Amino acid sequence: MTNAWVSEAVRRIERDFQRSADTHLFPIDLPALAGVQIYLKDESTHPTGSLKHRLARSLFLYGLCNGWIGEGTTIIESSSGSTAVSEAYFARLLGLPFIAVMPRSTSAAKVAQIAFYGGRSHFVERGDQVYDEAARLARECGGHYMDQFTYAERATDWRGNNNIAESIFQQMRAEPHPVPRWIVVGAGTGGTSATIGRYLRYQGHDTQLCVVDPEHSVFLDHWQDRSRTGLTSDQPSRIEGIGRPRVEPSFVPGVIDRMLRVPDAASFAALRVLEQRVGKRFGGSTGTDFCGALQLACELRARGEAGSIVTLACDGGERYLDTYYSDAWLSTQGHDIGPWLDRLNAACDSGSWYGN
The missing domain is CATH 3.40.50.1100 (Rossmann fold)
Structure with missing residues (x-):
């Protein structure tokens, strides 16, 4: 980096x-x-x-300034949709790959918007499965798991x-x-x-x-x-x-x-x-x-x-x-x-x- x-x-x-x-x-x-x-x-x-646009901006700045995100880092997030849309936007802005881990029930419009910004959606059956699956994907590809559910209150x-x-x-x-x-x-x-x-x-x-x-x-x-x-x-x-x-x-x-x-x-x-x-x-x-x-x-x-x-x-x-x-x-x-x-x-x- x-x-x-x-x-x-x-x-x-x-x-x-x-x-x-x-x-x-x-x-x-x-x-x-x-x-x-x-x-x-x-x-x-x-x-x-x-609203998640504010959070996504803060999470990216937090990750960059902590040394967690560098050139070419794959960004992975667990989300019900809106945070993933906003993070896909910022990932594209920085030229970084993005994967959203979401429940299969997430609205089709959100999935389409993630794709519009160049992100990829990875589905799980239940909402409680997003955490472990996102962490697993990050380990496998050497990427950074944003983990909004842990860092939201400290990134802002x-x-x-x-x-x-x-x-x-x-x-x-x-x-x-x-x-x-x-x-x-x-x-x-x-x-x-x-x-x-x-x-x-x-x-x-x-x-x-x-x-x-x-x-x-x-x-x-x-x-x-x-x-x-x-x-x-x-x-x-x-x-x-x-x-x-x-x-x-x-x-x-x-x-x-x-x-x-x-x-x-x-x-x-x-x-x-x-x-x-x-x-x-x-x-x-x-x-x-x-x-x-x-x-x-x-x-x-x-x-x-x-x-x-x-x-x-x-x-x-x-x-x-x-x-x-x-x-x-x-x-x-x-x-x-x-x-x-x-x-x-x-x-x-x-x-x-x-x-x-």
Whole structure:
């Protein structure tokens, strides 16, 4: 490995960053929640279409500066799709081979996007198999296993340096309630919640962090009882990008103020509600985030309190047209979103989580 190659690789990533604008933060118009404003930070506008673009950039810089990535290094990642898409982008930027180890259920659109950036997809049957298989491939080819689930929380500078938390607070400066009462995120690696939670404490902001967890994920159970570190689930999360069958090393429960379990049917219904009220389609994790933000907003209103809540749109809905946005797919998977459509619309229109 030569210092000259690494230095040029870092400069390429930094130039790419300078060519990319920050993502938009916009309010969701819900008049019934008078005094409480929900904001959506649209991470789908990154070059690779998701929040994971930030993580992939950080992981590459971390690997380069640690001496793990050099000229010709094959990059291997375990992923549910979005991180692999973003890492394939940066691998191509640096002229490096890339292999994504993913569950076979990963959306076809994500697989196609990985191929577009020159990456190769390697499939396993279950989500809990990605870790060992990625490590095995790295050993066999002498490549570097990025291991987002271990390094996400340490690769990102949580003190600032244009991380997502700093971006949120800069964009909120001129709003009626510039310091949010809550920031709501899901957890996949745990890196985003760790970055935001640490930033809030470092900056001394009076903002609480809520992490929403889908069905079959073990994060909430571990957060409730920290002694249960070896928790596992034999069923994968059906919300791509968040929820894990094990407690990931990057998950930091101590920075989280509250966690909420969101049923999968509620997440899928929330996508339809957002499309009607925002005019844009998002991925499943955005539906999970919105459910949590709406519940917290209704709770603030019920107490007669005002304030702002910020949540994330993690990726766009174009990747999920044949799944989350397909009535046939929902029916095949046994998801009845009708009751949740009614409940979420009622909450939006009345300002009450219980529809009163």
